[in-house]
Amino acid sequence: MLDVISAEAFKSRFGWPLLKRRADYQFLLLQILGWTTLTVISFLSLTLWYKQDQLQMNYTLHTLVQSMLGVLVSWPLRGLFKGLWDEKAVKRLFGISLGIILASALWTVSRIISFMAMTEEREVWLDFGGWIWGSIIIFIGWTSLYHGIKYYQLWLAEREELGELVAKNREIQLHRSRAELVARNAQLKMLRYQLNPHFLFNTLNAVSALITMNDANRANSMIVQLSNFLRYSLDNDPEQLVALEDEIRAVDLYLNIEKTRFGERLRIEMDVDPASRSVYVPSLILQPLIENSVKYAIAPQEKGGKVSIVTRLEESYCAIQVSDSGNGGAELEAGRLFSENSESRLGVGLRNTIDRLENFYGRDYVFKVTSSDSGGLSIILRIPLTSDVNAPQAVASITSDTLERC
Template sequence: MFERIIDLTKRFISTQPSRKFWLWQIGFWLFVSVMSFAVLTLWYGPFAWQHILHIVLQAILGLVLSLVLYWVFMHIWDKSTRSRAVLGFFAVMTVSFIWTLARVYAFVSLTGDDTEWAQFGGWHFASIFIFLCWAGLFHGIRYYDLLQTEHVILLQAESEAKEEQLKRMKAQSVARDAQLKMLRYQLNPHFLCNTLNAINSLVESNETVKAQKMTVQLSKFLRYSLDNNPDTKISLETEVNALNLYLEIEKTRFEDRLKLDFEITPEARMALLPSLLLQPIIENSMKHAIAQSESGGTIEFRADVVGARLVLQLSDTGSGAKIAKSKLKSSTGRGVGLRNTDERLKALYSNDYTMDITLLPSGGLKTIINIPCEYNLADKVESTITKERLA
């Protein structure tokens, strides 16, 4: 019941803030009246209707004078603390004196007891105390309201800041995804163009079986490339299977000129890495090493787990021509795939990776990528169970 009354009071006040002022005003002077009746009227002996009327009149007059005090406090609110203290105290003393005069005059008029004027000092002291309590209550409620308002403003600002941060993070995520997709697909048009030209050559040579096989291989690789998000991490084993889709196409083009030498340790097979991370590097090797050499060449790939790091090493035998190291950082030639791969790694791992590029005496290129070794928990458990069964 008491909680329901409090809830109804809050609703009554919340609909119109000015109601709070009148609520605590009436409550304050009602409390003063009750205490005056209980402590003074009942204490000093028998009472008549004149005493009750006097209590009501002094409460009404006190409420009116407190409105004057409220007006003064509101007008001096923006002044300095010292000015407010001096002016406020002066206002309290003035209002208290006026209220004391009115109270004593009303009491003498109603009861005919002129001796109360001799007790004026006691009446005045009580008046000062009451209005000082009123002033304290006013300032307490005023500061509480200001703190509540400031709290609401801070909550709104925090909410807006969080909303803005979420929007910014979402925008950054979209931009990051777009950047990653751009970096991953930048070389694909070259590969697609070369593959379509190879298919066209096979059709012109009436090698329809090879052309059909190559078309199916291209379709599978492009489907895989489109279905996988560029910042999704997959196991190295899945990545190698995707590379094989790509390399099967290249084998159809280069036949015996292309040789592959892959060595992957069991610990590295289930390690996670960004999807199609290695394909641009191998495509670089195909375009600038294997395709440029009459005898073709070999692409080597090594993968191992060293400590808590996944180490990937790719190299090719080169075309026989020397490569200037400055070209590896350019936006054309072999530098495109390497630069894009490095930017993808930076976007995904920040500074927790290394990518070292070394020129080989044969004109080939060796790329070593070092990233944190991560596992999919389900794959890791399955791999452990398989090892235990084999043991």
């Protein structure tokens, strides 16, 4: 039967021992490489130089023996330095210095003893000071190399951890961006589909009334116009921008339906700048503005009223103005226009329009409400120009002294 172990147990059993053995192998390899290099340097600079005339094998072998002694003497320094690694600087420096002095002294004594045993030299102890200073210099170099390699390994480990952290954060940001995009798309669809219910309800009521009055032709015409408008509404993705020219056509479809309802009571004026027709705007962005005017400026008035639509290009923006001849100007001055009352002129449609503009453009748009020349209400939009249907521009600031937000 197979043993099942946890991830932590696996790391404890296989990970750390393997890493420790790998570090031991690296240390052994560097020890051999370093002391072998010292052997070659000693042979070329000392043994060969001073014994050119009478080079003997025992002097040559001693250079190798002293390096082997160096490996043995320096090995405990590794444990000492690891034990001092997390200590305070003063204590660590004192411990390192003491280790260098003791190792140098031990190596010097062992070198001299082995040298005297392998050669006929007998007055070596008289030069003890020269031998130990050379040993101290060598062990200072050994200690410097050890710490240099150790810090380099730590730097590599930290860089790897940082890279993993950056990659992890990038993945988290990617998931978050995807989640935000899904939420934004869902919100746009929700806002777009909130625009039509009241209009659809009123239109169907009007069709029912026409049928009751036996006015089949007008009822049929109204149903066809409603079908065309709803097809446009459903065919256009709320996440996409459409040409203003297409929006004007959709407005015509909507107004034709309302003309059937109100007849001569609804008067329409359009002044569309030809240059603005190719500007891209959010789909069905104008319908709720016009519906607001029809609902509050035309429907309550016995004589009806007028709705005007004007578009202009202004530098890097497209300005769109929807005005009516109702009494919205007086409500604006009285401060009732933006109340939280359900009967407020700033209904669901206009609030959704503001939310949709913010989703598309960030804060690089203007939604301005003022009084019209006829005393009614005028809503002005300034939308950034873009020729890419999939990439609305964003990030600037709103400039409207009369802008109110819900």
